[in-house]
Amino acid sequence: MTRNPPSHPAIGSASLFLWHGRALVVGPGIDSIPHAHFAAQITVALERPFRVRLDAGSPWISTQAAIFAPNQMHQLDCGGAMLAHLFVDSPQCRQAISSVCDAGYCQGPEFSEVMAALQTARQSRLDIDAAERAAKRWLDCAVPQAVEPAALDPRISAALAWIGDHPGETVTGESLAVQAHLSESRFTHLFRQQTGLPLSRYLLWSRLLWAVEAVAGGEDLTAAAHIAGFADLAHMSRTFRGTFGVVPSELRKMTIAFKREGQ
Structure with missing residues (x-):
């Protein structure tokens, strides 16, 4: 499903593709202060190299690609270059990913189809399904040892459907367990074994999806925060920045596409 903000971005502006546990951002790079976030981050340049370092006291490294482990401090100096970032939040990736400031995965021939898809996304012409395939292939190239979760158990599928049908509602493991007839x-x-995310993290990603959907539908950020079940805008902003390293006001500058479970 794709939604665009009221003012459609021009070709070359940023695009956001969002699923549970993953996000793909393609657009002009934003220079950052040293920061860390919960999701792993895999970044590649779409034209010229960018600079990166792991903290303010480290030397800058010029690179075409980089990988940052969850909660790893890092800083980008983009110089306006077009970049793509893949954010991944899963136990498998937290175990498999190590920070690499000068990653070489983009040099292999198997990455060429990923790069082609990212260049299409750069022009705001990539649909959510193609973006999802590109993200999976990208992860396979960058972190081949990260294992995908198995096919879903019907009880977990039913729980995911219930969560998706009740945006903004308070959900607990106890209430879902009762529905699934499990302790x-x-x-x-x-749930963690099947989805690749602890329930608390899955619910957080659900709220992010609901908030993004609300903003894409024209709601202001405060309304989006309440629709998505956040306590207030400050809570949503902390969560958004803690996941992606940017504030949610950046959503107003993006073409947005998102996908819920089962779509």
């Missing part, structure tokens, strides 16, 4: 401990273990 809470068994349900939360199975």
Whole structure:
């Protein structure tokens, strides 16, 4: 599903593709202060190299690609270059990803189809399904040891459907476990095993999806925060920045596409 902000961005502006546990951002790079966030970040240049360092005291490194582990401090100096960032939030990636300031995965021939898709996204002409395939292939190239979760158990599928049908509502492991006819401990273990995310993180990504959908539909950020079940705009801003390293006001500058479970 794709939604555009009221003022459609021009070709070459930023695009956001969002799923549970993953996000792909393509657009002009934004210079950052040293920061860290919960999701792993995989970045590649779409034209000229950018600079990166892991903290304010480290030397700058010029590179075409970089990988940042979850909670790893890092800083980008983009110089206006077009970049693509893949954010991944999963136990598998947290175990597999190490920070690499000068990553070489983009030099392999298998990355060429990913780069072609990213260049299409750069022109705001990539649909959500093609973006999802490109993101999976990108992760395979950059972190081949990251294992995808198995096919979903029907009880977990039913829980995901219930969550998706009740945006902004308070959800607990206990209430979902009752619906699945499982103990809470068994349900939360199975949920993490099946989805690749702890229930709390999945619910956080659900709120981010609902907020993005609300903004894409024309709501202001405060209304979007309440629709998505955040306590207030400050709570949503902290969560958004903690996941992606940018504030949610950046959404107003993006073409947005998102996908819920089962779509």
